[in-house]
Amino acid sequence: MAERFDLLVVGGGHAGCEAALAGAKMGARTGLILLDLADLAWMPCNPSIGGPAKGHLVKEIDALGGVMGRAADATYLQIRRLNTSKGPAVPALRAQIDKYAYQHWMRRTLERQENLSLAQGEVVAVLVEGDRVRGVRLRGGEEVYARTVVLTTGTFLGAVIHLGLEHYPAGPQNRAPANELAASLRSLGFTLRRLKTGTPARVRGRSLCWAEMERQKGEELSRGFSFWRELPRRPQHDSWLTYTQPATHELIRAHLHETALYGGKIVGVGPRYCPSIESKIVRFPERERHQVFVEPESEATDEWYLAGLSTSLPPKVQIEILHTIPGLRQAEIVRPGYAIEYDAIEATVLHPTLESRAVTGLFFAGQINGTSGYEEAAAQGLVAGINAVLSLRGEKPLILRRDQAYIGVLIDEIVTKESDEPFRMLTARVEHRLLLRGETADLRLAEIGYGLGLIPAEDYERFLRRRERLAAAEELLATRRNPGSELTAWANRHRTTPPSHVVSLRELLRRPEIDLAALAELEPALAALPAEEAEEITLSVKYEGYIARARAEAERLRAMEDQPLSPDLDYAVIPNLSQEAVEKLSKIRPMTLGQAGRISGISPADLLALLVHLRR
Amino acid sequence: MVRISGREALVVADRVLRLAKGMPLSFLPPRTVYYGRVVDAEGREIDEVLSFYFRGPKSYTGEDLVEIQAHGGPVILRRILAAVLAAGAVLAEPGEFTARAVYNGRINLIQAEAVLDLIRAKTDVAAEAAFHRLAGEAGREITALEEELLGLLAAIEGWLDFPEEVEAPPEVAARARTILARFDALLAGAERGRLLNEGAAVAIVGRPNAGKSSLLNALLGEERAIVTEIPGTTRDAVAEECNLGGIPVRLVDTAGLGPPGDRLEALGMERSRREIARADAVLFVLDGSEELTAADEAVGAEVAGCRGVVAINKSDLPLKLQGVPSTVLGWPVVRVSALTQSGLDGLVTALMEVLGGRPGEGTPALSNLRQIEAAREARRAVAAFLEGLARGVPWDFLAAELRAALTAIGRLSGRTVTSAVIDEIFTRFCLGK
Numbered sequence A: 001m002a003e004r005f006d007l008l009v010v011g012g013g014h015a016g017c018e019a020a021l022a023g024a025k026m027g028a029r030t031g032l033i034l035l036d037l038a039d040l041a042w043m044p045c046n047p048s049i050g051g052p053a054k055g056h057l058v059k060e061i062d063a064l065g066g067v068m069g070r071a072a073d074a075t076y077l078q079i080r081r082l083n084t085s086k087g088p089a090v091p092a093l094r095a096q097i098d099k100y101a102y103q104h105w106m107r108r109t110l111e112r113q114e115n116l117s118l119a120q121g122e123v124v125a126v127l128v129e130g131d132r133v134r135g136v137r138l139r140g141g142e143e144v145y146a147r148t149v150v151l152t153t154g155t156f157l158g159a160v161i162h163l164g165l166e167h168y169p170a171g172p173q174n175r176a177p178a179n180e181l182a183a184s185l186r187s188l189g190f191t192l193r194r195l196k197t198g199t200p201a202r203v204r205g206r207s208l209c210w211a212e213m214e215r216q217k218g219e220e221l222s223r224g225f226s227f228w229r230e231l232p233r234r235p236q237h238d239s240w241l242t243y244t245q246p247a248t249h250e251l252i253r254a255h256l257h258e259t260a261l262y263g264g265k266i267v268g269v270g271p272r273y274c275p276s277i278e279s280k281i282v283r284f285p286e287r288e289r290h291q292v293f294v295e296p297e298s299e300a301t302d303e304w305y306l307a308g309l310s311t312s313l314p315p316k317v318q319i320e321i322l323h324t325i326p327g328l329r330q331a332e333i334v335r336p337g338y339a340i341e342y343d344a345i346e347a348t349v350l351h352p353t354l355e356s357r358a359v360t361g362l363f364f365a366g367q368i369n370g371t372s373g374y375e376e377a378a379a380q381g382l383v384a385g386i387n388a389v390l391s392l393r394g395e396k397p398l399i400l401r402r403d404q405a406y407i408g409v410l411i412d413e414i415v416t417k418e419s420d421e422p423f424r425m426l427t428a429r430v431e432h433r434l435l436l437r438g439e440t441a442d443l444r445l446a447e448i449g450y451g452l453g454l455i456p457a458e459d460y461e462r463f464l465r466r467r468e469r470l471a472a473a474e475e476l477l478a479t480r481r482n483p484g485s486e487l488t489a490w491a492n493r494h495r496t497t498p499p500s501h502v503v504s505l506r507e508l509l510r511r512p513e514i515d516l517a518a519l520a521e522l523e524p525a526l527a528a529l530p531a532e533e534a535e536e537i538t539l540s541v542k543y544e545g546y547i548a549r550a551r552a553e554a555e556r557l558r559a560m561e562d563q564p565l566s567p568d569l570d571y572a573v574i575p576n577l578s579q580e581a582v583e584k585l586s587k588i589r590p591m592t593l594g595q596a597g598r599i600s601g602i603s604p605a606d607l608l609a610l611l612v613h614l615r616r
Numbered sequence B: 001m002v003r004i005s006g007r008e009a010l011v012v013a014d015r016v017l018r019l020a021k022g023m024p025l026s027f028l029p030p031r032t033v034y035y036g037r038v039v040d041a042e043g044r045e046i047d048e049v050l051s052f053y054f055r056g057p058k059s060y061t062g063e064d065l066v067e068i069q070a071h072g073g074p075v076i077l078r079r080i081l082a083a084v085l086a087a088g089a090v091l092a093e094p095g096e097f098t099a100r101a102v103y104n105g106r107i108n109l110i111q112a113e114a115v116l117d118l119i120r121a122k123t124d125v126a127a128e129a130a131f132h133r134l135a136g137e138a139g140r141e142i143t144a145l146e147e148e149l150l151g152l153l154a155a156i157e158g159w160l161d162f163p164e165e166v167e168a169p170p171e172v173a174a175r176a177r178t179i180l181a182r183f184d185a186l187l188a189g190a191e192r193g194r195l196l197n198e199g200a201a202v203a204i205v206g207r208p209n210a211g212k213s214s215l216l217n218a219l220l221g222e223e224r225a226i227v228t229e230i231p232g233t234t235r236d237a238v239a240e241e242c243n244l245g246g247i248p249v250r251l252v253d254t255a256g257l258g259p260p261g262d263r264l265e266a267l268g269m270e271r272s273r274r275e276i277a278r279a280d281a282v283l284f285v286l287d288g289s290e291e292l293t294a295a296d297e298a299v300g301a302e303v304a305g306c307r308g309v310v311a312i313n314k315s316d317l318p319l320k321l322q323g324v325p326s327t328v329l330g331w332p333v334v335r336v337s338a339l340t341q342s343g344l345d346g347l348v349t350a351l352m353e354v355l356g357g358r359p360g361e362g363t364p365a366l367s368n369l370r371q372i373e374a375a376r377e378a379r380r381a382v383a384a385f386l387e388g389l390a391r392g393v394p395w396d397f398l399a400a401e402l403r404a405a406l407t408a409i410g411r412l413s414g415r416t417v418t419s420a421v422i423d424e425i426f427t428r429f430c431l432g433k
């Protein structure tokens, strides 16, 4: 049978959708195959997108030409800005999403996309010839051929649901798991590790007592996640905040032995940042209460999500527990919470392109790589889809640097560091955080997205104008010097000392009491800048010292990042490498000296030994 | 030899070097040897040195490279190093120079490998090296401060990353001020640490034949200086390094400070005066078997205003001396005999007290250069954090200062800031929806 696809994406979650769309937009004949078409772009856990670090990822996905930001902007139930008063690097949008609307939006977007076909089916094996991927085999025996394959199977691989002390093979919300594919990957030599996550019960809105909870409202915003369109106005829905009670904790303690984790049935490692309510009570016994956010799931249903109450207690205990909590005293559960264990590969077997080192043309993205979160998945899906196509063209892959994008940090972390818990993005992981503001994602990445063919020309032109405006404003600030006579009156008006010598507008802007609006009186052209751009300029001037330091640091590290390491380097023969270093480097096979330095257990002396060897 | 490499090498060098040419090193042509002196942060002269520099990329490391050659022993070298660090340089990690050299393609690889072998031999187990870097009471205090800083940073970072779940950290300024104060105490109590690591210089003075050379030898425990019975034979300053009470001390036996007899003597006097000016303390030797002479008074005049100890020597002979020169009235007085070695312990103790390095005193002392460096850098960053906090600098920028403080300490502890902070966030806060 002849080759059918250039790119075949297995799995239709957030990673799969981005991978398939990117591939198709780049002109590859793309197929997307998933277990159940109805589950396309599904949010089986919290229907929300964004927050610190995750919101940054969405903006970067958008800037590169991905779709998650557009989809979220089109289907939000509530949107808010978080961290607005903590500094320019950390503000983030968080949106509550209408999960069904989101799925429909994505389904339509995928169906409208040229070069892309969607199909339902269970992939049971990855076909490999020599060390190259050839396609996949579906249940029923059909083989689908493809030059590259991106696996984005989320939490379906070898999935087992734990409900109380019972467990049974099942994917999220009792969907069919993908078991044979797990076996196929094992037979190809991939080591699978067991990870765990969980979800809370969903309750019926009509059974809740709103008066006992605190209301949380959305904000009217004109910009959402996307750089390319204004945020559509949508009716916003409130979410609600309540707290667990001492009685809740007592009850949970009394039933702990009835959970898979504390009953000793779960072997998978759960994330520390998304623990079940059981773990919270065990790990933080001194806490008197824990937050519970009650969040709407969709305009189409009266199902509500209980953020903070992820649990694997038996359903009959779950309901008792809810009834101890204000607002939930009469709650009816429509879906119980559960814990789920699933297989993930060790992402250290991947190149930073997300291609497997062992099987050429086989890419991995999303939770199968041991990450958690829709945003993390989407970011990887986008990069995997792009790199799959670039590899077919024989072009240079897209590897974003750590000082270039959160996505760069995300992928570098997962392919470099071995971890035993699902990986979540945090701003604290980003050493160049000050240089990677969410608002500048387009300035950092749009050019790349356009170059790849992922951004339409008219959007890109608008971006170019924005960039030019910024450059012109900076130029103006640096060069414009107003006559002293004019300045004195101006300074008095703005309660600032009149400058003693001729100064540029830029120097005036450095004064804490002066903002761009004040300068616009001296230079009317500045008044025309859109608000985000005015802010951008102001920040770059006011915190110049910090930013310069951050840049210098990034530059200092750049030399190491630019030093490539061959993927087939024989580390065992390099003199002076420690035994541990030989083992780690042979396993992880870093692409650059910088990446090698981030592997745990690699010392400066090991790096020196590598360097000496390279210069030989 | 102290080597400074990097973009700012000349800036640092200009801060510590006072060249005979009367110009900063960076104004002068490279690859030429210049004579001059090294001064510390207070402008006190440390030693006479030869210095020269190379412009990058034509240097060993491929960067601007300054070399300072001192003729003094290890104590002097350590002091020069300390001055260079105080002027903004950072202590190189083992192999760092070589790595840079390799990087910039300036070094013969066989040489680099030889260096590497050496590093491997010395610091085979990184953990062990880190352990030694944080040994001692001061090390424990630094570790405790690292924990404090980590806690503070995690409180901020947790709040930045989990705005809906983590509350604004309370009392940030107060906590930072406490940390700052502890660093200050650590650095202030660092006098003994400074001495331990830089060493002290003690000038031995006294009129000819008071017994300076003998006492020096007694302290050294072996015959080094030439002892004669002709007054003024100790022509030149004889410097010896020894270990007194755990502190490396450079003892300088100065030439006779009496009225000059000849030109050679005059030269010696000139040098003696300089040694006195450089010294941390003076050991004034009087001959107890004779009465106070005009020569003693003359020496006393030379050391007026210095810190020091009076040693009344020759305690094995009957005491004839009554009183000491008025300029040294406040100094501790110890009776010793260089001949029988009696009273030497008391002399050492008195000297240590004057130097401020009494053993076993309350505040833990930073005991090596790396510790002092790390503490200084961390302190600077914490101070910048507080200053920014007062100015209303945003939290994400402020967090960068705390990270800088932790990075400085991380060079001792071997801890990577980012992963330590993330672990800390998860242990402290109950996160998750």
Ligand SMILES: Nc1nc2c(ncn2[C@@H]2O[C@H](COP(=O)(O)OP(=O)(O)O)[C@@H](O)[C@H]2O)c(=O)[nH]1
Pocket: B206, B207, B208, B209, B210, B211, B212, B213, B214, B215, B226, B227, B228, B229, B231, B232, B233, B234, B313, B314, B315, B316, B317, B336, B337, B338, B339, B340
């Ligand atoms: N009896 C006695 N003689 C000493 C003592 N210390 C030094 N001398 C003698 O005093 C003379 C001068 O000593 P020296 O160390 O050369 O004195 P300097 O000129 O001060 O260096 C020598 O003959 C020594 O042997 C001492 O503690 N007791």
